[in-house]
Amino acid sequence: MNANLLILDGNQVAAKIKEQLEARISRLATKGVVPCLATILVGDDPASTTYVRMKGNACKRLGIKSIRIDLPAETSTDQLIATIKQLNEDSEVHGILLQHPVPHHIDERAAFDSISIDKDVDGVSTQSFAQNAFGFAAFPSCTPAAIMAILEYYKLPVSGKHAVVIGRSPILGKPVSAMLLNKDATVTTCHSKTTELERFVRSADIVIAAVGKPNFVQGDWIKPGAVILDAGYNPGNIGDVDYEACLPYASAITPVPAGVGPVTIATLLKHTVDSAEKKQGI
Amino acid sequence: MNANLLILDGNQVAAKIKEQLEARISRLATKGVVPCLATILVGDDPASTTYVRMKGNACKRLGIKSIRIDLPAETSTDQLIATIKQLNEDSEVHGILLQHPVPHHIDERAAFDSISIDKDVDGVSTQSFAQNAFGFAAFPSCTPAAIMAILEYYKLPVSGKHAVVIGRSPILGKPVSAMLLNKDATVTTCHSKTTELERFVRSADIVIAAVGKPNFVQGDWIKPGAVILDAGYNPGNIGDVDYEACLPYASAITPVPAGVGPVTIATLLKHTVDSAEKKQGI
Known part of the structure; x- marks a missing residue:
């Protein structure tokens, strides 16, 4: 493991989001x-x-x-x-x-x-996807939004970085690719038909694993210093990334569990409060 | 220039599209x-x-x-x-x-x-974009659709290829990235904040220039054998690609004019006929 490795603690990010929500929920209660x-x-x-x-x-x-x-x-x-x-x-x-x-x-x-669309707090509708891809107001899909929240919480730079997204599902790979692009990353979206996947991952500054295969991303695919976010949730609480194998290479990594998962749930709660406030004209 | 270079003739692709439309327009006329x-x-x-x-x-x-x-x-x-x-x-x-x-x-x-959305034959609405990104029925944006039509006409393989799109506009870079991804390319979307753009282009099997800068893409950025589609239309009928400089490297390339442009117009006509037929239940 490298000395400067940062473990991206999803529980900490989620706690921060929830802390901010408490005041807003109290304020809504007064109304x-x-x-x-x-x-x-x-x-x-x-x-x-x-x-x-x-x-x-x-x-x-x-x-x-x-x-x-x-x-x-x-x-x-x-x-x-x-x-x-x-x-x-x-x-x-x-x-x-x-x-x-x-x-x-x-x-x-x-x-x-x-x-x-006003109630699509999980950001799964076609219209929500498009509004987000074009950078308008709409609730983004929660897991992609959680990934962005973790990057923001830890102040990990995105602009100008090469982000490689493994997976292209409508609720994860596609929207997170769009959100990273809107934050000025150069984004490569990989998938099951990608040839030489390792080559793409090896050039990535930011790796997003959203493939749904346990321990799929290997340690020797990782460029030294890369940031790894693992959105996988396979049976047995196993991520898409071979975590232990990646530790020597990564500069920052999300564990599974306690990585992207808790932030996804906190994001869902945040969107629900956002929606309630919006309806009140707050 | 390499001996096997294929000039992707947009007029020829457009003529084929229009030929197919003539019969359909005649059929509509009978109704x-x-x-x-x-x-x-x-x-x-x-x-x-x-x-x-x-x-x-x-x-x-x-x-x-x-x-x-x-x-x-x-x-x-x-x-x-x-x-x-x-x-x-x-x-x-x-x-x-x-x-x-x-x-x-x-x-x-x-x-x-x-x-x-039924009349959005130019494929510019947010909803049209999203439906296309998710692979449903909706009219795709015409220039991206023209690029895909040229690739199809000349039977240039897309699946598993690395496509690098330079540009991320809502009517060109983003939708063509989505359409290439849906055809199983591994897609990298580059833009003004991309660092080391040349490095990305150098690894591309398919280069889509959609940046709006005359003669921007240089010959020595091109991997030997790459396919180049130039969607640029700068004043003076100048493309985004330095055409002459790319000829020694490319295996196939669209000229400007007479490349993507005429196919874009033919695609617009096709979508209009599609819409008329759909309204008639054909």
Whole structure:
């Protein structure tokens, strides 16, 4: 391990975000407003159930109301969209989160895109993506926003750096590529069809692992001094990065767990409070 | 110049696209439908006036109706949007093009985004961008679509190739990066804040110049065998690529003029016909 290695502590970043939220939630309370996040879980995937529970608990601890809607695995796309539309209309709900992934027979994209952009605190809709890619106001997807928040918290420079994003999903690889580009990084987006992936990673100042394969990124792929953010969450709390193998090369790295994960949840809470404030004209 | 150099002839690609459109336009005529493109020009910038005239002439030659709306330079954003909304409502209009750029006092993004997605044949709205980035149906921005059409026409492989896009504008650099990524290229998006631009270009299999600086891309930046597409259109019909200097290195290159330009116009016509057919349920 190199002497100057910085472990990017997601719990610390999340604590800072939550601390700032507490004052804002108290202020909303004086106006009789309680920020409210509605979470929809379709089916009973164990990992998804855990995530939804974690998000609900995080809301509760901070004084954000959470509504949990559990739908059976056999729910149709139309039924799911009808549920979302009810929540769009519900004036007490400030944020709507549809837990990804939904069962295969559901058109997840249609469901995501039925979430009103004002309540899309998870930043999953097509319109939210585009607004963010073009640098407008809209809630960015939470994991990409968490990655940016960690870089900002630790004052790690992005402008002019070469960022290599491994993964191109609509809720992670594509939006984080867009957000890094908007912060003036030179961004390379890699994926399963990339040839010579190692070559790209070796030239990266910032590596974003968003590939969904445990311990995928190898230590000897890392340019000495690179910053590594691991957005992977594989079964068993294993990241996409071979953490121990990368320690000798990285200048900064997120652990898994306690890296990107807690900041993602804090970002979701922040967006919910942002939405509640916006509705109040604050 | 290397012996196997392929000059990517935009006129040839455009002619092929137009040939396919003729039959479709005739078929629409039997149903009493004439595809119609409305073009809005705000102010009297000479280059923009030329582009609008070229597009109008191209429509006329193919049997597409064109409506040209000239607005004074002092038009407000609200007035422009009101004009666009009238065209959105007009059932005889299948495509709406707002000539870029508009005078500085106008919120161009708001104007672009007021174009109905069904009629956004120039692919400039935020929603059109996002739908394309995610690989859905929507009209892609015309110049990026023209670049992809040239690659396809000449059967130049994209999957697994390293594409370097120089430029990140909302109507060119960002959408062409997204479209190349969706065709499985590994895409690096470079821009004014990129350090060591030459290094990125030197590793590219496909170079997209979309920077708006005459003769910017130098010959000795080009990896031997690279494919170069020049989307630049600088005053005096000068591209972004130093064409002569790149000839010894490239395996294929678009000239300026007669490269990307004519295919962009043909793509605009194609989208207008697509829109007319879609409205007829064809």
